[in-house]
Amino acid sequence: MTYSLRSQQQLAQELQQTQVPAGALAIWSLGQAGMVLKNTAGDLLAIDPYLSYAIEENHPGTEFTRSFPPVLPPQALAVCDAVLISHFHDDHMDMGTLEPLAEANASLPFYIPSPDAETLRRDNAAVERNVRLAITGERFQVGQFSIKPIAAAHSEYEKNAAGHDRYLGYFIQCDGIGFYFSGDTLVTDLLQQELSQLAPDIAALPINGGDYARGARGIMPNMSFRDAADLNHLLQSDLLLPFHFDLFTCNSDNPSYFVDYMMSHYPGEKFHLMMPGERFIYMK
Secondary structure: OOOOOOOOHHHHHHHHHHHOOOEEEEEEEEEEOOEEEEEEOOOOOEEOOOOHHHHHHHHOOOOOOOOOOOOOOOOOOHHEEEOOOOOOOOOOOOOOHHHHHHHHHHOOOOEHHHHHHHHHHHHHOOOOOOOEEEEEOOOEEEEOOEEEEEOOOOOOOOOOOOEEEEEEEEEEEHHHHHEEHHHHHOOOHHHHHHHHOOOOOOEEOOOOOOHHHHHHHHOOOOOOOOOHHHHHHHHHHOEEEEEEEEEEEEEHHOOOHHHHHHHOOOOOOOOOOOOOEEEEEEEO
């Protein structure tokens, strides 16, 4: 499978040159769970960028092999104002991306769930200057972006001794738009309650699900396409952006099932399947 929406150079230029209209948000897909957001002020946020071949290089023979090449080199994200990491799994917290990115921009903050942020600060000199602690409920500001970490349950909630969550999503606000990026998580009563209060305009949710065969191989479950569609309907979000369906054939589900379910159960509700490297401009 190959994608050729634009070259790496064209995409890197596009990140910098795109002018976002007032009341809008620019969103790029990096593939898998990776995204970049840009607001009217020009602030850039990267989320869970996996822009290397680190998994298959570090684990020869793994079933986790890329279906398409990285849409950007890691250094292209040096223009960003922050990187948000949802959790420690290699396709979300990719050291093959973060280490060269830290070398390219030593002042670029990497917000990482605090249990693993503390470990990186102690054990990885290449990124220790960049690491910031992301803690559930503790808002922080990146330019005009207001960001609130939200607890996630990647099969279950996991906390360290201080009670800090190891899996996070992020609720991001700017210019009157609320964007929720779930990270890897199942739907829980707690998550539904919190998101109902936040009322995001855009919900970015995984649709790869899980099953016995994957669980037997140690692959952790995620929302299914039904879970994501049902949660989006409950929240009455304006737009659903599914992710986690394109990079690894061993841990995916057919996105056409998601499309069929949306069209048959929630006709008229908006969604968009983004392709790697694609830019999408959302206007509320």
